[in-house]
Amino acid sequence: MPATYDAILSAPFGKIGVRTDGARIRAIVYLPGHVEGLAPADALTQRLAEQLAAYYDDPDAVFDVPLAAAGSAFQQRVWQAICAVPRGATTTYGTIADTIGAMPRAVGQACGQNPFPILVPCHRVVSARGIGGFSHHAEDGFYLDVKRWLLRHEGAMLI
Template sequence: MKIQQQHELFAAVLDLPLGKLGVRTAGGLITELCYLPPHFDAKAPQDAVAELAAEQLGKYCEDADFVFDLPLKRAGTEFQHKVWDAIRSIPRGSVRTYGELAKHIGSAPRAVGQACGANWFPVVIPCHRVTSSSGLGGFANSDDPNGYLLGIKRWLLAHEGSSEYAWQQTTLL
Protein backbone atom coordinates (compact mmCIF):
# COMPACT_ATOMS: atom_id res chain seq x y z
CA MET A 1 0.00 0.00 0.00
CA LYS A 2 1.44 3.36 -0.93
CA ILE A 3 2.13 5.94 1.77
CA GLN A 4 -0.62 8.24 0.49
CA GLN A 5 -3.16 5.42 0.69
CA GLN A 6 -1.98 4.57 4.22
CA HIS A 7 -2.27 8.25 5.15
CA GLU A 8 -5.93 8.22 4.10
CA LEU A 9 -6.70 5.48 6.65
CA PHE A 10 -6.33 8.00 9.47
CA ALA A 11 -8.70 10.72 10.62
CA ALA A 12 -5.56 12.50 11.85
CA VAL A 13 -1.81 12.05 11.89
CA LEU A 14 -0.44 13.92 14.87
CA ASP A 15 3.12 15.19 15.05
CA LEU A 16 3.70 15.00 18.81
CA PRO A 17 6.89 15.33 20.85
CA LEU A 18 6.84 11.53 21.27
CA GLY A 19 6.63 10.98 17.49
CA LYS A 20 3.93 10.46 14.88
CA LEU A 21 0.59 9.04 16.00
CA GLY A 22 -2.23 8.03 13.69
CA VAL A 23 -5.83 8.36 14.89
CA ARG A 24 -8.54 6.19 13.39
CA THR A 25 -12.18 7.00 14.06
CA ALA A 26 -15.61 5.68 13.13
CA GLY A 27 -19.11 6.30 14.39
CA GLY A 28 -18.06 8.96 16.88
CA LEU A 29 -15.45 6.69 18.51
CA ILE A 30 -11.71 6.30 18.36
CA THR A 31 -11.13 2.89 16.84
CA GLU A 32 -7.34 2.85 17.04
CA LEU A 33 -4.24 4.87 17.85
CA CYS A 34 -1.10 3.86 15.92
CA TYR A 35 2.54 4.78 16.37
CA LEU A 36 3.78 5.71 12.91
CA PRO A 37 7.24 5.96 11.35
CA PRO A 38 8.64 9.49 11.04
CA HIS A 39 8.13 9.66 7.26
CA PHE A 40 4.36 10.11 7.70
CA ASP A 41 3.22 13.66 7.10
CA ALA A 42 1.01 15.30 9.71
CA LYS A 43 -2.68 15.40 8.86
CA ALA A 44 -5.13 17.77 10.55
CA PRO A 45 -8.04 16.12 12.36
CA GLN A 46 -10.85 15.32 9.95
CA ASP A 47 -13.66 14.96 12.50
CA ALA A 48 -14.63 16.02 16.01
CA VAL A 49 -13.41 12.80 17.63
CA ALA A 50 -9.98 13.10 16.00
CA GLU A 51 -9.88 16.74 17.12
CA LEU A 52 -10.66 15.67 20.70
CA ALA A 53 -7.89 13.05 20.53
CA ALA A 54 -5.43 15.65 19.21
CA GLU A 55 -6.38 18.05 22.00
CA GLN A 56 -6.07 15.48 24.79
CA LEU A 57 -2.84 13.95 23.47
CA GLY A 58 -1.38 17.43 23.25
CA LYS A 59 -2.35 18.09 26.86
CA TYR A 60 -0.73 14.81 27.91
CA CYS A 61 2.49 15.82 26.11
CA GLU A 62 2.47 19.05 28.15
CA ASP A 63 1.52 17.37 31.44
CA ALA A 64 2.18 13.67 32.12
CA ASP A 65 -0.52 13.74 34.82
CA PHE A 66 -3.25 14.57 32.31
CA VAL A 67 -6.14 12.07 32.54
CA PHE A 68 -7.62 10.95 29.22
CA ASP A 69 -11.36 10.96 28.65
CA LEU A 70 -11.70 9.73 25.09
CA PRO A 71 -14.55 7.76 23.49
CA LEU A 72 -12.78 4.47 22.75
CA LYS A 73 -14.40 1.69 20.76
CA ARG A 74 -14.50 -1.54 22.72
CA ALA A 75 -11.93 -3.88 21.28
CA GLY A 76 -10.12 -6.98 22.47
CA THR A 77 -10.86 -10.09 24.48
CA GLU A 78 -11.83 -10.28 28.14
CA PHE A 79 -8.28 -11.40 28.96
CA GLN A 80 -6.81 -8.43 27.08
CA HIS A 81 -9.11 -6.11 29.04
CA LYS A 82 -7.90 -7.69 32.28
CA VAL A 83 -4.29 -6.96 31.25
CA TRP A 84 -5.13 -3.45 30.01
CA ASP A 85 -6.93 -2.64 33.27
CA ALA A 86 -3.85 -3.81 35.19
CA ILE A 87 -1.67 -1.62 32.97
CA ARG A 88 -3.90 1.38 33.66
CA SER A 89 -3.32 0.83 37.39
CA ILE A 90 0.46 1.29 37.06
CA PRO A 91 1.16 4.77 38.43
CA ARG A 92 2.80 7.38 36.23
CA GLY A 93 6.54 7.27 36.77
CA SER A 94 6.53 3.54 37.49
CA VAL A 95 7.10 0.47 35.37
CA ARG A 96 6.28 -3.19 35.85
CA THR A 97 7.79 -6.19 34.10
CA TYR A 98 5.69 -8.61 32.10
CA GLY A 99 6.39 -11.15 34.86
CA GLU A 100 5.24 -8.84 37.64
CA LEU A 101 2.06 -7.99 35.77
CA ALA A 102 1.44 -11.67 34.98
CA LYS A 103 1.82 -12.62 38.64
CA HIS A 104 -0.54 -9.80 39.63
CA ILE A 105 -3.32 -11.05 37.35
CA GLY A 106 -2.56 -14.79 37.62
CA SER A 107 -1.27 -15.35 34.12
CA ALA A 108 1.95 -15.98 32.17
CA PRO A 109 4.41 -13.28 31.05
CA ARG A 110 4.11 -14.27 27.38
CA ALA A 111 0.32 -13.89 27.47
CA VAL A 112 0.69 -10.47 29.10
CA GLY A 113 3.20 -9.49 26.40
CA GLN A 114 0.79 -10.56 23.67
CA ALA A 115 -2.02 -8.53 25.25
CA CYS A 116 0.29 -5.51 25.46
CA GLY A 117 1.11 -5.95 21.78
CA ALA A 118 -2.60 -6.07 20.95
CA ASN A 119 -3.29 -2.72 22.66
CA TRP A 120 -5.45 -0.62 20.30
CA PHE A 121 -4.93 2.58 22.28
CA PRO A 122 -1.27 3.11 23.22
CA VAL A 123 -0.53 6.12 25.42
CA VAL A 124 -4.17 6.08 26.64
CA ILE A 125 -3.65 2.49 27.83
CA PRO A 126 -0.01 3.02 28.87
CA CYS A 127 1.61 -0.22 27.73
CA HIS A 128 4.91 1.67 27.64
CA ARG A 129 4.95 1.20 31.42
CA VAL A 130 5.47 -2.55 30.95
CA THR A 131 9.02 -3.72 30.27
CA SER A 132 10.98 -6.92 30.04
CA SER A 133 13.08 -7.88 33.05
CA SER A 134 16.24 -7.08 31.08
CA GLY A 135 15.32 -3.80 29.40
CA LEU A 136 12.61 -1.81 27.70
CA GLY A 137 11.19 -4.77 25.80
CA GLY A 138 7.74 -4.82 24.29
CA PHE A 139 7.01 -2.74 21.22
CA ALA A 140 10.50 -1.32 21.55
CA ASN A 141 11.98 -4.66 20.50
CA SER A 142 12.59 -4.57 16.78
CA ASP A 143 15.26 -5.29 14.23
CA ASP A 144 16.40 -1.70 14.64
CA PRO A 145 17.59 -1.17 18.24
CA ASN A 146 17.51 2.60 17.72
CA GLY A 147 14.24 2.64 15.77
CA TYR A 148 11.32 4.99 16.14
CA LEU A 149 9.34 2.67 18.44
CA LEU A 150 12.20 2.51 20.93
CA GLY A 151 12.45 6.30 20.75
CA ILE A 152 8.73 6.62 21.50
CA LYS A 153 8.95 4.32 24.51
CA ARG A 154 12.01 6.15 25.83
CA TRP A 155 10.28 9.53 25.39
CA LEU A 156 7.10 8.36 27.16
CA LEU A 157 8.96 6.90 30.14
CA ALA A 158 11.21 9.93 30.48
CA HIS A 159 8.19 12.27 30.13
CA GLU A 160 6.44 10.42 32.94
CA GLY A 161 9.54 10.61 35.15
CA SER A 162 10.10 6.88 35.45
CA SER A 163 12.94 6.33 37.93
CA GLU A 164 13.13 2.69 36.80
CA TYR A 165 13.83 4.00 33.31
CA ALA A 166 17.16 5.55 34.29
CA TRP A 167 19.03 2.24 34.57
CA GLN A 168 17.50 0.93 31.35
CA GLN A 169 18.45 4.03 29.41
CA THR A 170 22.11 3.67 30.31
CA THR A 171 22.20 -0.05 29.43
CA LEU A 172 20.42 0.39 26.10
CA LEU A 173 22.10 3.50 24.70
Protein backbone atom coordinates in the same frame (compact mmCIF):
# COMPACT_ATOMS: atom_id res chain seq x y z
CA MET B 1 -2.95 -0.60 0.35
CA PRO B 2 -1.93 2.14 2.83
CA ALA B 3 -3.68 2.44 6.16
CA THR B 4 -6.27 5.19 6.36
CA TYR B 5 -6.48 7.52 9.31
CA ASP B 6 -8.95 10.11 10.51
CA ALA B 7 -6.00 12.19 11.72
CA ILE B 8 -2.21 12.01 11.69
CA LEU B 9 -1.02 14.13 14.57
CA SER B 10 2.45 15.45 15.32
CA ALA B 11 4.11 14.11 18.45
CA PRO B 12 7.48 14.85 20.05
CA PHE B 13 8.68 11.39 18.92
CA GLY B 14 7.11 11.27 15.44
CA LYS B 15 3.45 11.12 14.48
CA ILE B 16 0.31 9.41 15.75
CA GLY B 17 -2.25 7.97 13.37
CA VAL B 18 -5.81 7.91 14.70
CA ARG B 19 -8.76 5.85 13.50
CA THR B 20 -12.31 6.37 14.73
CA ASP B 21 -15.76 5.03 14.04
CA GLY B 22 -17.13 8.57 14.27
CA ALA B 23 -18.14 8.25 17.92
CA ARG B 24 -15.17 6.40 19.50
CA ILE B 25 -11.44 6.02 19.01
CA ARG B 26 -10.78 2.66 17.30
CA ALA B 27 -6.99 2.76 17.09
CA ILE B 28 -3.92 4.84 17.80
CA VAL B 29 -0.79 3.98 15.82
CA TYR B 30 2.76 5.27 16.24
CA LEU B 31 4.18 6.54 12.95
CA PRO B 32 7.62 7.90 12.06
CA GLY B 33 8.06 11.65 11.78
CA HIS B 34 8.41 11.67 7.99
CA VAL B 35 4.75 10.60 7.53
CA GLU B 36 2.65 13.51 6.30
CA GLY B 37 0.27 14.97 8.86
CA LEU B 38 -3.49 14.97 8.47
CA ALA B 39 -5.69 17.45 10.31
CA PRO B 40 -8.38 15.99 12.58
CA ALA B 41 -11.40 14.94 10.52
CA ASP B 42 -14.01 15.59 13.22
CA ALA B 43 -14.65 16.83 16.75
CA LEU B 44 -13.53 13.52 18.29
CA THR B 45 -10.11 13.50 16.65
CA GLN B 46 -9.75 17.21 17.46
CA ARG B 47 -10.55 16.45 21.11
CA LEU B 48 -7.93 13.68 21.16
CA ALA B 49 -5.40 16.01 19.51
CA GLU B 50 -6.00 18.57 22.27
CA GLN B 51 -5.69 15.94 25.01
CA LEU B 52 -2.47 14.57 23.51
CA ALA B 53 -1.03 18.10 23.32
CA ALA B 54 -1.93 18.56 27.00
CA TYR B 55 -0.18 15.24 27.80
CA TYR B 56 2.98 16.34 25.96
CA ASP B 57 2.98 19.46 28.14
CA ASP B 58 2.06 17.63 31.35
CA PRO B 59 2.31 13.84 31.75
CA ASP B 60 -0.46 14.00 34.38
CA ALA B 61 -3.01 15.22 31.83
CA VAL B 62 -6.18 13.15 31.76
CA PHE B 63 -7.64 11.43 28.71
CA ASP B 64 -11.40 11.07 28.51
CA VAL B 65 -12.11 10.32 24.87
CA PRO B 66 -14.44 7.37 24.28
CA LEU B 67 -12.73 4.16 23.17
CA ALA B 68 -14.29 1.49 20.97
CA ALA B 69 -14.63 -1.95 22.49
CA ALA B 70 -11.62 -4.04 21.51
CA GLY B 71 -9.78 -7.22 22.34
CA SER B 72 -10.51 -10.54 23.95
CA ALA B 73 -11.50 -10.88 27.60
CA PHE B 74 -7.89 -11.80 28.39
CA GLN B 75 -6.50 -8.76 26.55
CA GLN B 76 -8.94 -6.53 28.37
CA ARG B 77 -7.76 -7.90 31.75
CA VAL B 78 -4.16 -7.14 30.74
CA TRP B 79 -5.06 -3.63 29.57
CA GLN B 80 -6.95 -2.95 32.82
CA ALA B 81 -3.87 -4.03 34.79
CA ILE B 82 -1.71 -1.72 32.65
CA CYS B 83 -4.04 1.20 33.39
CA ALA B 84 -3.46 0.63 37.12
CA VAL B 85 0.28 1.41 36.75
CA PRO B 86 0.69 5.04 37.82
CA ARG B 87 2.54 7.66 35.85
CA GLY B 88 6.23 7.64 36.75
CA ALA B 89 6.22 3.93 37.54
CA THR B 90 6.78 0.74 35.58
CA THR B 91 5.85 -2.87 36.08
CA THR B 92 6.97 -6.07 34.42
CA TYR B 93 5.19 -8.51 32.15
CA GLY B 94 5.75 -11.11 34.89
CA THR B 95 4.17 -8.97 37.58
CA ILE B 96 1.05 -8.43 35.50
CA ALA B 97 1.01 -12.14 34.65
CA ASP B 98 1.12 -13.03 38.35
CA THR B 99 -1.63 -10.52 39.10
CA ILE B 100 -4.06 -11.90 36.52
CA GLY B 101 -2.96 -15.56 36.58
CA ALA B 102 -1.30 -15.70 33.18
CA MET B 103 2.08 -16.26 31.55
CA PRO B 104 4.42 -13.30 30.92
CA ARG B 105 4.66 -14.05 27.19
CA ALA B 106 0.86 -13.89 26.87
CA VAL B 107 0.89 -10.56 28.70
CA GLY B 108 3.54 -9.30 26.27
CA GLN B 109 1.41 -10.36 23.33
CA ALA B 110 -1.60 -8.55 24.77
CA CYS B 111 0.53 -5.44 25.31
CA GLY B 112 1.59 -5.56 21.67
CA GLN B 113 -2.06 -5.77 20.58
CA ASN B 114 -3.08 -2.70 22.60
CA PRO B 115 -5.05 -0.52 20.16
CA PHE B 116 -4.84 2.58 22.39
CA PRO B 117 -1.18 3.23 23.27
CA ILE B 118 -0.55 6.24 25.48
CA LEU B 119 -4.20 6.09 26.66
CA VAL B 120 -3.67 2.48 27.81
CA PRO B 121 -0.04 3.04 28.81
CA CYS B 122 1.63 -0.20 27.72
CA HIS B 123 4.95 1.67 27.60
CA ARG B 124 4.95 1.32 31.41
CA VAL B 125 5.37 -2.45 31.10
CA VAL B 126 8.99 -3.59 30.86
CA SER B 127 10.94 -6.82 30.84
CA ALA B 128 12.47 -8.19 34.03
CA ARG B 129 15.83 -7.77 32.25
CA GLY B 130 15.42 -4.28 30.82
CA ILE B 131 13.12 -2.12 28.76
CA GLY B 132 11.68 -5.02 26.76
CA GLY B 133 10.07 -4.72 23.37
CA PHE B 134 7.30 -2.41 22.27
CA SER B 135 4.36 -2.84 19.90
CA HIS B 136 5.69 -6.23 18.75
CA HIS B 137 9.07 -4.74 17.84
CA ALA B 138 12.54 -5.70 19.00
CA GLU B 139 14.57 -3.90 21.61
CA ASP B 140 15.87 -1.16 19.30
CA GLY B 141 14.66 1.21 16.60
CA PHE B 142 11.78 3.65 16.26
CA TYR B 143 9.27 1.94 18.56
CA LEU B 144 11.75 1.55 21.40
CA ASP B 145 12.72 5.19 20.95
CA VAL B 146 9.02 6.06 21.40
CA LYS B 147 8.85 3.90 24.54
CA ARG B 148 11.98 5.56 25.95
CA TRP B 149 10.59 9.03 25.20
CA LEU B 150 7.31 8.22 26.95
CA LEU B 151 9.04 6.75 30.01
CA ARG B 152 11.40 9.74 30.27
CA HIS B 153 8.49 12.16 29.80
CA GLU B 154 6.60 10.48 32.64
CA GLY B 155 9.64 10.41 34.92
CA ALA B 156 9.99 6.63 34.93
CA MET B 157 13.28 6.53 33.01
CA LEU B 158 16.02 9.06 33.49
CA ILE B 159 18.39 8.03 30.69
